[in-house]
Amino acid sequence: MSNMKTIFQISLAILLFFVVSCAKVSTPTGGEIDKTGPRLLQMSLENFSTQVQTDLKLITFDFDEFVSLGGKESPVVTPNGASISFSPKGMARKYVEVKFGKPLLENTTYTINFGKSIVDNNEKNPMDSTFIFVFSTGKSLDSLKLSGTVSSLLDKEPSKNLKAHLYKAEGFNLDSLQKNTPMYVSEIKENTYQFQYLSNLPYKLVVFEDQNQNASPDLDQEKFAIYPNPIDLNLNNQLETLVLSKGKTSGKKAVLAQTGAGVLSIKPGIKPEEIKSISGLEKENLTFGYTLDSLSVWFNPKNSSLKPGENIEILTSLSDTLKVKYQNLAPKPLSCKEESNPGFPLSGFTYSCNAPLINIREDSIKFENKTEDLPQIKTRINPQNPTQFFVELSSYTKAQTLVFGKNALESVFGGESAGFKLNAPQINPNSLGQLQVSLTNTPDSPFWIELYPENITNSRALQSNYGKLKEVSYKDLKPGKYTLIVKIDQNQNGVWDLQDPYLNTPTEPVIVLPKTLEVRALWEIKEIWDLSVEKQKPTEKKGNLPSS
Incomplete structure (x- = not known):
């Protein structure tokens, strides 16, 4: 009897095990993963x-x-x-x-x-x-559309936080832009925005990268673009490419500061010709340097009549008088150091100094080892940033050491510079390539064509050529990948101007070659670039260079 009871208990346990196992809910295994979205x-x-x-x-x-x-x-x-x-x-x-x-x-x-x-x-x-x-809520749907493209300055891919915003043109005001609410917002995908079902109103278009995610443009910090004119959708619903960049802020009052010995800074930047006079200084004795958002003014304190604590007053053609208290600081001795240069040997050597230069005496630059067939030396001061200068040799077939004498460099502050040496390495010409660019359908205005490394963000142009050009050649290029950029000087003032929303002027056009160019040793690339259509793919021809 006890055996029968034991058998019954075991059978009951097995039965319960299977019942519980069958009732357990679990995700089925096997089969293809569901890749279909909800319907x-x-x-x-x-x-x-x-x-x-x-x-x-x-x-x-x-x-x-x-x-x-x-x-x-x-x-x-x-x-x-x-x-x-x-x-x-x-x-x-x-x-x-x-x-x-x-x-x-x-x-x-x-x-x-x-x-x-x-x-x-x-x-x-x-x-x-x-x-x-x-x-x-009306009798019919609004059916107007608007579309266009954006180009992020020196970036092939715009920011991920880009959006296009449409505001009512009536009452649109830059000073209250952060308080205004756009009527329509469009995501930007693959550099393109598109609005649909718009009402028949005149609009203002603003595109900006919302880095701090505050849903409003910070014109001093973020890249943006504002279409200069009110948009009438009945006349134009396909806009030309907008260039995203930081902008000038002429609508804001400029601020003058002394940032060191004999150097003043004006932000936002103005043009040197907009300065009428500076108290205690002669304008012809000044040296100017400028960036996209500031103007630097250098002077030799020894040649000024300024006294410590008195105001330096700058009168501008904008009817502004800028003031700052003068500090009589002593300039430091001139010193310069070599910068890294990924474009060598195409763009030679680049040096930065702690003071702006006004002259380079090439006869005071000597070769340490005098041999036959010495290369020619060519130097130039950066006109936009005179604290920087460039040195190029006509050839690099032999390693050379250049000796800069103490009077080779002349700065705004006078005095001699510390002598230094430049070591130019030997470059095998068979390790370099060449690039020749032919331009078609070029703009009527002059333009710059600039060569950059493949990663152009925060990079300096390796070479820049200006004019109404049809062809540009780049010799002695290291093997690698490069990018070409064209900046159009529409107002022909010799400066590539950023947008000024207060003056309602857009950034001057910029065109980025839609592909990178790969340079190889002993190869010559012949590139044909049609500038009439920004997204048109250029053609490319390659051929071997004759060995030397």
């Missing part, structure tokens, strides 16, 4: 509806599976200003609700672009990102 089944309001009541409270979107609002993008609603919320958040449901917190505007077309915000609950596959829900 929209129905909506409580039909897409493209018109004459929708302004007191609309809720729209429901039903799906074929559990979804959540957990995608990489957030829904974009236009026009801005509508009090709209989305649910559910933090949980999965087979529906998404759009709730309206205040009455809608009359005779207005609304769009809800979900993008990739709605994903399935398991694999996070997004819903079809091309779906846009559109409805109108």
Whole structure:
């Protein structure tokens, strides 16, 4: 009897084990991973509806599976200003609700672009990102469109935080731009923005990279572009490429500061010709240097009548008088150091000094070892930044040491420089390549064509040529990848001007070659670049160089 009882207990335990195992819920294994996004089944309001009541409270979107609002993008609603919320958040449901917190505007077309915000609950596959829900409180849908492209200055790929914003042209004001709300916002994908279902109004277009994610442009810190004229969509709905850059701020009052011995800085920068006079200084004895946002003014304190503590006053043609208290600081002895130069030997050697130069005496630069067939020495001071100078040799077939005498360099502050040596290495000409660029359909205005390393961000041009050019040659290039850029001098003032939103002038056009050029040793690349269409692919011809 006890054996029968034992057998019964064992059988019951086995049966319970199988029952529990069969009832256990688990994710099926095997099979292909689901890569399909959720499918929209129905909506409580039909897409493209018109004459929708302004007191609309809720729209429901039903799906074929559990979804959540957990995608990489957030829904974009236009026009801005509508009090709209989305649910559910933090949980999965087979529906998404759009709730309206205040009455809608009359005779207005609304769009809800979900993008990739709605994903399935398991694999996070997004819903079809091309779906846009559109409805109108008027009798018809607004149907106007606007599109265009952007180019980020010296960057082949613009920032990931770029968006295009449309504001009402009426009442648009730069000073209150951060307080204004754009009517429409468009994501920028592959350098392109596109607005749809726009109402028939004149607009102002602003594109900016929102680095600090505050949803407003910081014109002093972020790259931006403002289309200069109000946009009439009936006349123009396809805009030319906007160049993103930091800009001039002529609408802001310039500030004068003394930043060292015998050096003044004006920010935002003005042009040297806009300076009428400087108290205690003769303008002809001044040296100027400028960047995109500042002007530096150097002078020799020994040649001034300035006294410590008195005001330096600069009178400008802009009717501004800039003031700063003078500090009688002693200049340091002139010293220079070599900078790294990825473009050597094409662009020679680059040196930076602690004071601006006004002259280089090439007869005071000697070769340490005097031999036959010495290369020629060529030097030049950077006209935009006179604290920098360049040295080039006509050939580098032999290693050479150049000796700069103590009087070879003359600075604004006078005195002798510490002598130094420059070691020029031997370069095998068979290790270098060449690049020849032929330009077609060039602009009517003069332009710069500049050669950069492949990574052009924060890089200096290896060579820059200016004029109405048809052909440019680059010899003695190290093997590697390079990029070409054209900057057009539309106003022909010899300066490539950034945008000035206060004067309503855009950044002068810039064209970046849409591919990199690979230079190889003993190869010559012949490039034909058509400048009439920015995105047109250039053709390329390659051939061996004769060995030397």
